[in-house]
Amino acid sequence: MSKLHTKEVEELFEAILSLKTVDECYKFFGDACTIKEVLEIAQRLKAAKMLREGINYAVITKETGMSTATISRVNRCLEYGDGGYSMILDRMEEAKK
Secondary structure (H helix, E strand, C coil): CCCCCCHHHHHHHHHHHCCCCHHHHHHHHHHHCCHHHHHHHHHHHHHHHHHHCCCCHHHHHHHHCCCHHHHHHHHHHHHHCCCHHHHHHHHHHHHHC
8 A cells, every 4th residue: 555545645635526616726725735835736737738748858947947856757757657647637638628
């Protein structure tokens, strides 16, 4: 079992799944996380999207301010991870249609 799979994390994910609007997300994440933490997660998602579009690390670093080490970690997750970034990005693309 992964260190991530705990009762507390499961309750957190269930709480997130109960959010119904973007405004509710702002309220919850505004209380639960620091601004920096939310912005870092948003940047990682943006980097994943850019990587899938074939944009190179230098451009991603310039646009996001992320380190190449963090971009590399996002890329490893895209390539060898659990598929979370791809799942979310696919759903976001589908929702735009």
